[in-house]
Amino acid sequence: xxxxxxxRAVADDDVEGVAVALAADHDPALRPGDVRGWLDVLALRxxxxxxxxxxxxxxGRLVHGVYRTLGFSTPDRYEDxxxxxxxxxxxxxxxxxxxxxxxxxxxxxxxxVPLRGVAFPGHFMLRYEASAPVFVDPSSGAFPFPAESLLExxxxxxxxxxxxxxxxLRPVGARTVAVRLLQxxxxxxxxxxxxxxxxxxxxxxxxxxxSPMARCDRGLRAAALGAPHAAYDDLTAYLRDHRDADVRRxxxxxxxxxxxxx
Numbered sequence: 001x002x003x004x005x006x007x008r009a010v011a012d013d014d015v016e017g018v019a020v021a022l023a024a025d026h027d028p029a030l031r032p033g034d035v036r037g038w039l040d041v042l043a044l045r046x047x048x049x050x051x052x053x054x055x056x057x058x059x060g061r062l063v064h065g066v067y068r069t070l071g072f073s074t075p076d077r078y079e080d081x082x083x084x085x086x087x088x089x090x091x092x093x094x095x096x097x098x099x100x101x102x103x104x105x106x107x108x109x110x111x112x113v114p115l116r117g118v119a120f121p122g123h124f125m126l127r128y129e130a131s132a133p134v135f136v137d138p139s140s141g142a143f144p145f146p147a148e149s150l151l152e153x154x155x156x157x158x159x160x161x162x163x164x165x166x167x168x169l170r171p172v173g174a175r176t177v178a179v180r181l182l183q184x185x186x187x188x189x190x191x192x193x194x195x196x197x198x199x200x201x202x203x204x205x206x207x208x209x210x211s212p213m214a215r216c217d218r219g220l221r222a223a224a225l226g227a228p229h230a231a232y233d234d235l236t237a238y239l240r241d242h243r244d245a246d247v248r249r250x251x252x253x254x255x256x257x258x259x260x261x262x
Contacts, residue, residue, distance in 0.1 A: 005032070010175050011210055015117065016109075018178045019086040019102045022185070024195070025204065030087050038090050039103075042070060043110035050111045056130045059143070062113045066104050067141035074100060074139040081188040081197070084181055098124045098180045101138035116171035120150065121157045124180060127171055133171070178208045195225050213240050216247060228254045 005024070009017030009213060016039070020032045021147040046065035050058050067071050070094045075083065082088035086102060089095035094105065101117050101124050110116040118125040118135065125145070125228045135150060136143040138142045154165035182205045189197040197223040206214040219234025238244070 015174045016106045018174045023085040023087040037156045058113045063141040079191045084184045096114045097139040119172045
C-alpha cells in the first residue's frame, strides 16, 4: 500500500503526497490524513495575514509566516533522518531545504500562493510566478534572488555557459522532489550505519526512477545486508546491459558462497 501511495503521488505530480508517503514508509503508525490535517491547521493560522493582501505581496506574508510566525528552520547539518520526513518536520519545526520547500508549497497551495520547486545545483529552491519569476531559499525564507545571479552561480558551479544553466531554474515536479528526499534519507541512514533503512530507501529510489543504476545500488546494498538472492537478481539484471568489473566481482562472490540455486 505504501509503495502504491508513493507511485500514485509521483504519477499525479503530488509533491505533498510524495512527502506524506515517504514519511508513512518510515513510520507505520503515521496516518497520512493526520499530516494533511496538520498542514490545514497551520494554513488556517497564517490565513488572516496572507489573505489580507493580494498578488505578489502574499508571497512575502507567506514566507514571513512559515519562517517567523511558525518558526520553521534548517540546522547546520542534515544527518538526522527526521529532517527529511514531513511528519517529524512539522512536529519539530526543523527540516532540510527540500523538506521545508514541501511544507512551504503545501501551505502556499492552501493559501493561494502557488510555489514550485527548483532543483538548483547543490541547493533546492522555490519559484513563484509573477511578472518575473521570484526565487526563494527554502532553508531560510530569504528572497528575492535575481534570476541572473542564480544563472551565473549555476553556470560557475557546473562549468557550462550561462545559457545552458537556464534549465536549472525551471520548475520541477513530484518525481524530482521524491528523488531529492530519498537521496537525503539514504545519506542520513548510511551515516548512522542503518543499512536496513538505506536498503528500503534504495528500493524506493528504484521504484521512482526505474534507473538501472538505482537497481544496481539496491542490489549492492542487499548483498551487504546478507540478502544474496535479491542482490543476485538486481546485479545480474544490471550486468545484462552494462559492463562493470566491480559489479561482476560482487556477483561472482555471491555465486559460490551465498546462493542456493536448487
